[in-house]
Every structure is written in C-alpha cells, then in structure tokens.
Amino acid sequence: MDEPLPHARFIRAVPRNGKRLQFVFEGEAMSGFEGETVLTALLCNTGHVRQFEFSATLRAGFCIMAACQDCWVWCEDGTRLRACTTPLADGMRLLSSPPPPEQV
Amino acid sequence: MKAIVVGGGPAGLRAAMTLAQHGLEPVLLDEAARPGGQGYRSPAPGIALDIAALMGSQKAKYERLHRQFEAARDTIDYRERTSVWAIDGHTLFIERNGHTNVLTFDSLIVASGATDRIVPLPGWTVPGVFSLGGAQIALKDQGALIGRRVAFLGSSPLLALAAKQYQATGATVAGVFDTAPFYAKIRAVPHLLHAPHTALRGLSYLAQLRMSGVPLHFGIEPVRIEGCDRVETLVLRDRTGREMHIDCDAVALGYGLKPETQLAELAGASFAFDKSFRMWLPVIDADGRAGPDLYLAGDGAAIGGADAAEASGTLAALALLADTGHTVAQSQIDRLRASIKRLRRFQRGLATAFAWPHRDAGALPGETIVCRCENVSAGDIRAALGVGLIPPELNRVKAITRCGMGRCQGRMCGPALQEIVAAQSGAPVATVGRLRTQAPIKPIALSAAEMPR
Numbered sequence: 001m002d003e004p005l006p007h008a009r010f011i012r013a014v015p016r017n018g019k020r021l022q023f024v025f026e027g028e029a030m031s032g033f034e035g036e037t038v039l040t041a042l043l044c045n046t047g048h049v050r051q052f053e054f055s056a057t058l059r060a061g062f063c064i065m066a067a068c069q070d071c072w073v074w075c076e077d078g079t080r081l082r083a084c085t086t087p088l089a090d091g092m093r094l095l096s097s098p099p100p101p102e103q104v
Numbered sequence: 105m106k107a108i109v110v111g112g113g114p115a116g117l118r119a120a121m122t123l124a125q126h127g128l129e130p131v132l133l134d135e136a137a138r139p140g141g142q143g144y145r146s147p148a149p150g151i152a153l154d155i156a157a158l159m160g161s162q163k164a165k166y167e168r169l170h171r172q173f174e175a176a177r178d179t180i181d182y183r184e185r186t187s188v189w190a191i192d193g194h195t196l197f198i199e200r201n202g203h204t205n206v207l208t209f210d211s212l213i214v215a216s217g218a219t220d221r222i223v224p225l226p227g228w229t230v231p232g233v234f235s236l237g238g239a240q241i242a243l244k245d246q247g248a249l250i251g252r253r254v255a256f257l258g259s260s261p262l263l264a265l266a267a268k269q270y271q272a273t274g275a276t277v278a279g280v281f282d283t284a285p286f287y288a289k290i291r292a293v294p295h296l297l298h299a300p301h302t303a304l305r306g307l308s309y310l311a312q313l314r315m316s317g318v319p320l321h322f323g324i325e326p327v328r329i330e331g332c333d334r335v336e337t338l339v340l341r342d343r344t345g346r347e348m349h350i351d352c353d354a355v356a357l358g359y360g361l362k363p364e365t366q367l368a369e370l371a372g373a374s375f376a377f378d379k380s381f382r383m384w385l386p387v388i389d390a391d392g393r394a395g396p397d398l399y400l401a402g403d404g405a406a407i408g409g410a411d412a413a414e415a416s417g418t419l420a421a422l423a424l425l426a427d428t429g430h431t432v433a434q435s436q437i438d439r440l441r442a443s444i445k446r447l448r449r450f451q452r453g454l455a456t457a458f459a460w461p462h463r464d465a466g467a468l469p470g471e472t473i474v475c476r477c478e479n480v481s482a483g484d485i486r487a488a489l490g491v492g493l494i495p496p497e498l499n500r501v502k503a504i505t506r507c508g509m510g511r512c513q514g515r516m517c518g519p520a521l522q523e524i525v526a527a528q529s530g531a532p533v534a535t536v537g538r539l540r541t542q543a544p545i546k547p548i549a550l551s552a553a554e555m556p557r
Contacts, residue, residue, distance in 0.1 A: 004252075009232060009250070009334070010249065010251075011249040011252055011274070012247060012248055013247050014154075014273070016150055017152050018149070018150025037148075040246040040248050047333060047334050052229075057229070058231050058333050061234070062234055062238065063219060063234075063512075063515075064237075065219060065238060066136075068511075068516050069547060070476060
C-alpha cells in the first residue's frame, strides 16, 4: 500500500488487491486502484473534488451515499459523474468544474 | 403478478427473498453496486478489508443476510446500479448506466432506507466534513478513512460505533462529541430496555473508547468548524460554557437518521407528523401497507434499525402475498409484528437518549450556510420570513430563498429549515409544512431522460 500523500484527504486503511489505475484530474496525473470509486481515488490524492459554483471555495462531497450530490465531477468531454457511486476507470480525465462549452 | 422491490438493504433483501420463497419472481432494484444497503454494505472487490472483524457483534447477522441472499439470487431478478427517479401510477422510471427505462408493477415494496439527519454549523461545507453514515461507508465499502484525526459530532448512538471502527482501522479519534446531555440517556432507560442487548452494546462502545483515552463529551454545543480548504479545528462549548478547540482534519456529523421518503410520496403514501422524531413519516399499518398495492419497509418507512428492517421487509412481503391471494402463515405475521413493535419502541427511546437538538437548529447563527447546494444561510431564511410576504410554510420559503431547491432536494437542509421557520415564526413545528418531493428525485442527465423506446 502507498504512503498517504501529504495533501490527501482520505487515507487507505487496508491494502488493495486490484490493478493500479491511472487517471488525470485538472491536468495532473494521479493513480488509484480497481475497486475504488472516483471519490476515493481523488481524495486519496488531493483534498477536494469540485469547485463550488457560488463562491471561490472547494467541496469534497458530504454524504458518500448518493444523496447530497456534492461530489459531482466532470469528464473533459463534459459528461457529469457522481464521484461517490462511479467506479474509477483507467484513463479517466476528470475536472473539478464543467468544461467551457467551446471545449466540449 | 409482477412485484417490484426498491432498495437493496436488509428490508429490501428480506422482502424480495420472502416473495421468491412464495413462488413470485420479484424484481429487486438497487441503486448500489452490491446488495447490503448502507449498514450492511460490503467491501468493493479489490479492497482487502476484514469486514467481519469490523462488523463486530453484528457479524453473524451481516453474514447471514448476505449468505441467504446469495443462495436466493437465482430466484430474484436483482438489478444493481439501478435508480428509480420517478413513479407514475403503476410505472417506475428507472435509470441505469446513463439510460432510462420504464417498468410496470402490480405491487410495489419501497425499502428506500435513510440518510443522516443533519444540523448544519458554520464551516460544515469545508472539505473534510462528511456525514456520519458516509464516514462508515468510506470505511466499509472502500477501506478508506475520511481523515487521519477524526472528530465525531452530533447526537446518535452511531457516533461511538463509528469512532470505534475508525480507531480499530488506524485513525486517531479526536473525540466523540454528543449534543445530548448524559441525563437524557438515563431518562431513556425504560424505552431502551425493549432491546437491552443493543443498549448494552452502545454502552460498551463508549466504555471501550473511554478506556483507550478518547475524549467523550455530552451536552456540548457545536460552535463552528475552522479551516478554509480543509478542516483544521472543531470549536465547541462544553456544558459550563467553556470553549474547546479540537485539532482535527475531518469531522463526521450525524444526528440520527431520516427516512428517504421521496419514492413513497410519489407512489401515493400519505404523511403524518411524528412528535418524538419531529419529522413527517409515511402512514403505514402494522404490516407496512401505505396505499393500494403499496408497501413500505425498513428505515425508509420508520427508523427502526437493521433488525427491524429485516423483519419489516419480510412482513411487508407477507402482507403483499396475503393481499394477492397467497397463503401465508399467520403465526409468522404475529411474531414479526411483535418484534417490529418492540424494536421501533426502542428507537423511540433512542430518539430521547440522542435527542434531535431542535432548539439549536432553530437558533443557528445567521451566517451558517443551511442549504449547501444553493448557498442559503440561516440569515437569508429569517430575512425572507421577516419581510412578511410569505407565510411560514416550507415550500413557500423554498420558493423565495431556494433553500431546499438544490440538487439534494432538501435531504441535507430540510430538517434544519423546518426548525428555523418554526422558531422564527413562532408557529408549532407541525404547522410549517413539509418539503414536497419532485421527480426526478435525483438529478439525471437530460440525455438520459429521452423517451424510452
């Protein structure tokens, strides 16, 4: 198991048996494991998942059970994901806010 | 005869198994990736978590439910990752992998479970604050901790359980901070004796935490969570009014559970205000009947815990079977009714022991964000009521302030909104109304909402 990253919010408490998966968040290369959700993989790398749209603050999800919708992230193609219920997939390219329409 | 069960927790699993045992071929729709619901959630494949060790005294029940469901799986049309986002008459609108579809039913059992009931506090939107149930799911499903040094805040027997699970898996527990005074727990003893084993288990968690040096505080008042992009300090006041500053990087927040009643409402259930829980609950008979062809079970009908969920799932299925001309054993019905009555009475005791702090919720400081979706503060809500243009009714307040209009549809802010409106207007809480449910009950992409073919 990897040492927790200094800015990570979540800590992996038990080993992973699954394959290591590579993904990109806001242009930065990160990795997680098969079996992890997008939320877990992101928060084991960094402190937040999305930019709040009404003020310059960050969010990291809240309920972790598909109810609060505070952990939305976006794929670079504009697809929206609920991070707490979406399995991490190899090669995902994720954003913390919706991409501008001209880039989709 | 087409029976559909919604929800893959203990109530839904038992309901589906019971229908299958009587020769029906039920469809079981589960929003989650694997059966078990929230409380009996199993680790995702690849996560090497010893779930049996984590479940402790609940290990046997957890394993029995999962084992029996696996054995029955061939007789049940189980569909994981499938959400129901609307109900119209006898038609369910479902979404799976970004595609919608419809399913019709003759009889419906809704076992939609519960979420944490939340009292906001200043700073609760800072990254690192999670619901108490969420903190447990991060651990059970993902083998992950929400932080290195975690504070447990609220009013719930699950605070001590989660703290113990976190401690056992390597987290430092910064403290367990319960807003209910200890004497409230003593006062609840007569109710708690309806399930003495459960009550003793709760006490033993507290004793184990205390012995390991974890700070336990009762009757505290939450003040704020400090930190900009990450939680740094939890500030509380103790019973003497002294401020405590708790160094932590995560907070698990929970004030008991709140039924997910949206589907029941869309399916036609009526609601009544329950004074002990201070919430609107769907009206059901002793077996879970909520309307024609509609049955409710588990925590989504009435907070009762996992044992009551299993029993009420079985009972709702037996009621459905009896109503549709199947032969069922009356002795089994009688036994289940008695058991559910006892377990739900115990939950009423818990509602006293771990009181919902409605006065604190009604008196939240003006700057507190109440609606985390739409960024609406307690002050915004009071200002809207102060203008006098709207009656103190939750749906009107929602229309003016947008509190409860965001993506969670008031799941997180609704209970606090109710108390703020009641306190500000001086109206009895039962008269300020109930946030109405709108379909879709969870956001779905427009691209998914194309007319099914």
